[in-house]
Amino acid sequence: MAKLILTHEVTGLGTPGDVVEVKDGYARNYLVPRGLATAWTKGAEKQVAAIRKARKAREISTLEDAAAVREALQARTFTITAKAGASGRLFGAVTTSDIAEAVSAGGGPSIDRRKVEIGQPIKAVGDYQVQVRLHADVSAQIDVRVVPEA
Structure with a gap:
């Protein structure tokens, strides 16, 4: 299982900034090459916070x-x-x-x-x-x- 951070919304999986665990092949062959996710690292937590903040400003709140x-x-x-x-x-x-x-x-x-x-x-x-x-x-x-x- 690969741990990833979503950078775009993926139907059925999550929204930008979510940390998800998916099968290795799905991550390697679909999510990462299309730019929908990046590999999870400890330093990427700052990136997750920035993505969530940008999403919150864009989306309809209530x-x-x-x-x-x-x-x-x-x-x-x-x-x-x-x-x-x-x-x-x-x-x-x-x-x-x-x-x-x-x-x-x-x-x-x-x-x-x-x-x-x-x-x-x-x-x-x-x-x-x-x-x-x-x-x-x-x-x-x-x-x-x-x-x-x-």
Whole structure:
């Protein structure tokens, strides 16, 4: 078992700053090469404190605030304009950062692109539902409409 410090949120494992123990292969082949975690050392405790402080400043602090943001997000449909062919197929795909920018541009709250989860890749024009994790216990299903560029 390898002891690691998460530097990014990993669904099902933890949030940035958490110290976790995972199997050696998972650490060596997935978490560390992708920059999602670093090896745990005694000197890394300062790094953990800095990561936690930065996360606390960014995240929604209370459950009530998260519920209010969820209601605001779910009440609207956010539109993303993308280059598409005649059949409605996109040149590329809609990314999590595209969705985060669309929410901010559409008058919604500023959300972190790493909190956006896309179930299936969005590669065609149409309406989609995307999940946004606002808090440990609160997530929102937002409606995203992808339209072709004129």
